[in-house]
Amino acid sequence: MLKGNRAFSSFSVDDTQKAKEFYSRTLGLEVSDARGLLTLHLAGDIKVIIYPKPKHQPAASTILNFAVNSVEEAVGELTKRGVRFEIYDQPDLKTDKRAIFRGGGPVIAWFKDPAGNILSVLEER
Numbered sequence: 001m002l003k004g005n006r007a008f009s010s011f012s013v014d015d016t017q018k019a020k021e022f023y024s025r026t027l028g029l030e031v032s033d034a035r036g037l038l039t040l041h042l043a044g045d046i047k048v049i050i051y052p053k054p055k056h057q058p059a060a061s062t063i064l065n066f067a068v069n070s071v072e073e074a075v076g077e078l079t080k081r082g083v084r085f086e087i088y089d090q091p092d093l094k095t096d097k098r099a100i101f102r103g104g105g106p107v108i109a110w111f112k113d114p115a116g117n118i119l120s121v122l123e124e125r
Contacts, residue, residue, distance in 0.1 A: 008046070011063045012053035013115035019050055022114050026081050058116030067124035071100055071107045074121040078111065086110040086118075 013019040016038055023040055024031040030041040038050040048064065068074040075085060075098055085099030088110075095101045100109045108122040 008049060009063075010049035010051060011059060011117055012051055012056045013113070013117070014053065014056035015114065016050065016052050018114040023050075026083060027078075056115055058112070059118060062110065062118045062120050064119045065108075066119070066121045068121045069123070071109050071121055071123050072098070075100060075109050078121070083111050086112065 016033075016036070020031050020033060020038055023029045023038070032039045032041065036052060040048040040050065042048065066074075079085070086095070086109075087097075087099050088095045088101070093101065094103060095109070098109075099111075100107060106122045106124065108120050110118055110120045112118055
């Protein structure tokens with residue numbers, strides 16, 4: 001029934017101004033602002049809506065994955081821009097000292113936006 005319909009994703013934040021700064025200036029994405037909502041304009045004409053939510057709770061899982069050629073390079077560049085990457089030390093999820101996971105599956109590193117939502121950069125070959 002919905003096969004031919006366009007779809008998009010959305011997520012909430014507690015402060016759209018902080019989100020706009022982070023996604024546009026820190027991550028370098030195109031962000032538009034209309035009627036209190038932000039729209040991320042991603043590669044492939046993909047749009048993601050960011051909406052304010054008064055009692056926002058950060059998503060418990062990754063909301064956006066950015067495919068990159070090199071996680072090492074992406075972590076280095078984003079760290080220079082002030083992004084802090086998450087260090088995990090769990091039995092099934094261990095990152096190295098640069099916060100990069102290399103144990104099964106794609107090479108990946110996670111970070112959070114100002115609202116606490118989890119994002120990642122991952123190698124897609």
